[in-house]
Amino acid sequence: MNKMRPTFKDYNQNQAWLFPPSIDELIPKDHPVRIVDRVLEQIDLRELISTYHAEGKPGYHPKMLLKVMVYAYMDNIYSSRKIEKALKENVNFMWLSGRAQVDHNTIARFRSERLVGIFKNVFKQVVLLLAEEGLVTLKRVYTDGTKIESVAGRYTFVWGNAVKTRKEKMQQQLEEMWDYAQSIADEEDKDPEPPDFKAVDPKKIEQTAKKINKILKNKSSQVEPKKKAKGRYIEKNFPENLKKYQEQEQILQERNSFSKTDTDATFMRMKDDHMQNGQLKPGYNAQISTEEQIIINYTLHQDANDLHTLKPHLESHQELYGSLPEELIADAGYGSQENYELLESKGIEGYVKFPTFDREQKLAGRNKGIKVFxxxxxxxxxxxxxxxxxxxxxxxxxxxxxxxxxxxxxxxxxxxxxxxxxxxxxxxxxxxxxxxxxxxxxxxxEYYKEKVREKLLSQEGEKLRKKRTADVEPTFAQLKHNRKFTRFTLRTLPKVEIEFGLHALAHNIKKRIA
Incomplete structure (x- = not known):
């Protein structure tokens, strides 16, 4: 019995093309890369182009680099080296870039330098295009925040309370040594007006330490070796230590901590890990406003508490669009007298829970669990x-x-x-x-709580509360879970704003495609 031999299609790697296909023919007409190209072709990039100089060697066109960057984030490619690799190997990137061979340093500089200060305008223009298409109205927004870890080292912390304690201890030791030196000094060496040890600067500490050591040297026979060593240590180390503490306080400003490897990052309590252990890591508080799961506005903050982010977030919205939303829906993290008054003064209809609202509703109509006192x-x-x-x-x-x-x-x-x-x-x-x-x-x-309670319990309020959980929270889930965006790759606040903005813009274009 003869066994039939299998047949295969012709396979010849060296086959020449009579009419070689163009890259355009290899990309489907409805492919997302074409959507990115069409959307960004409508954007006014004069502000971005103005950051380039006329002198020097011609550079890559910023429109091409922006398209490549946005599409890379849509494709979950965030590393500049991986983007460089995609430009050489991925047909979609090759088509988008016109087969330009851009190195990773150029890509990194474009993202972290050229886009600073101007990217928000690009983001705004895309949102306005979506508004023209009827996908958003900009009148009703759902606002929420999430903490995203910095690329900084997790154990490179500086705590504000520790800096304050060290300064106070240093000032106390200096004062004690001054008093001791004055107690053994000759009359001509005594200073009738002691320094103000709480207002000393590095130069003043150095001068004071030299006076102390001069007295200790003159009275060498009466001074214990430990006191001599302490005097030398103060003169050698305290001026530099105070200078370091002052620099750290300048970085801290109103914060309670920062990371040495990203001084803009603040240590924040992140979500519990799989063992239900709290995570204290350097990071940023990202705030977004959404409508139909499209990000309307985003801001990055160094304050871990959502309470104080609402005002600058609304100011950013006003700056972007020249007006404020008519309605704002948010959770209890924003519920405060300050925020209620802010919304009322701006003419915004706020559906913002106060911190005890959910507990009130849970216990309403039930005696069990109500704390009568x-x-x-x-x-x-x-x-x-x-x-x-x-x-x-x-x-x-x-x-x-x-x-x-x-x-x-x-x-x-x-x-x-x-x-x-x-x-x-x-x-x-x-x-x-x-x-x-x-x-x-x-x-x-109490006046604001009564008004808010009435609105939240109305038919419209109940509908909006349910809608919030299906609008802004799934948007964060898309960014953090589906797109694996749980940690920044850039350092400093201006650069992480660019990075978050690229994620937000890529998300919006994906929503448009969907």
Missing amino acids: DRDQLYYNPEKDFYVCPMGQRMDFKGVKRTRTKSGYAQENHYYQAKHCEGCPLRGSCFKGSGNRTVQRNPQL
Whole structure:
């Protein structure tokens, strides 16, 4: 029985083409790379082109480099070396670049230098194109934040409290040595006016240390070896140490920490790992506003708390589009008197939870879990301005305490105090402190909470709250989980803004294709 032999199509690597195909013929008409090309061809790049000089050797066209960069981020390629490799091997990149062989250094410089300060304008123009197509209106935005780790070393931290403690300890040691030197000095060597050790600078420390060591040398026979060594150590090290601490304080500004290998990065509590351990890492707080899962605006912050990011985030929106959104929906991380007042003053309809809103709703209509001794459960008489404790005792107004938030916003808290808590049978459950129980109330915040509560519990409010979880949160999931964007590759705030912006722009173009 004859066995049939298999047949194959012709295979000849050396076969010559009579009519060689162009690269364009190899790319499908609906391929995403063509969408990137069409979208960015509509963008005004005069601002980017103006960053180049007329002198010198001609460079690669910034339009080509921008197209390549955006498409690379759409294709989850973020390394400049991998982009260089794709330009040589990937037909889509070859078509987009016109077969230009761009080295990784040029790509890296374009991303981290040329795009700084101008990329947000490119991003805005693309969003406006999407608005023209009816995909977004810019009138209603869902705002949220997430923390993204810096490329900085995880153990290269500088803590603000540690710097303050070291400075205070150094000043104390210097003062002690000054007092000791003055106690043994001859009359002609004594200084009637001691230095202000809390306001010394490196030069002043050096002068003071020299005076101390001069006295110690003159009274060498009376001075313990340890004191001599301490004096020499102060003169040698304290001026440089103080200079270093002052430089660190200049970097810190209002922050509580920074990384030595990326001084713009702040140590923040990241999401728990798989063992439910909290992660304290250097990073940035990324804020986005979305509509239909399209990123309308993004800002990067060094503050781990979302509370203080809303104002600069809205200012960025105003700068981009010349107007503010009509509605803003956000979670309880933004709920504060300052933010409620901000939204009201800007004419923005805010659907922003306050921190205890979810707990209120969870316990509403149920006795189980309600803490009857909480201030919010006490009866309050708004006409006569007093509370009533669980035993029926009046808690009268005692005074006002004015405070300021981290951003300088002024708040007023009203204090109320009971009169006869001693001997009360409920005292152990009501409160644990000594004396009579005191509660505080912020009237303006309570006013805003009442308004917000009414809006959030309305039919429209419930719809928007559900919509928020299906709009802005999945956008972060796309960026961080699907695109594996959990750590920046660039350092310093201006550069990480570019990196995040490229991810945001690539995301928006992908949403347009979808």
